[in-house]
Amino acid sequence: xxxxxxxxxxxxxxxxxxxxxxxxxxxxxxxxxxxxxxxxxxxxxxxxx
Numbered sequence: 878x879x880x881x882x883x884x885x886x887x888x889x890x891x892x893x894x895x896x897x898x899x900x901x902x903x904x905x906x907x908x909x910x911x912x913x914x915x916x917x918x919x920x921x922x923x924x925x926x
Contacts, residue, residue, distance in 0.1 A: 889925045
């Protein structure tokens, strides 16, 4: 899914807190990446305030 984001808006890297191997695993699987971001949303930590 694609969404419009204004050019002047900075996007937070949802994977930044993870170690390099976890980032690599998520980036290699779209399903795992979506599941990870879904968990962040359910915890209330996404989107950043």
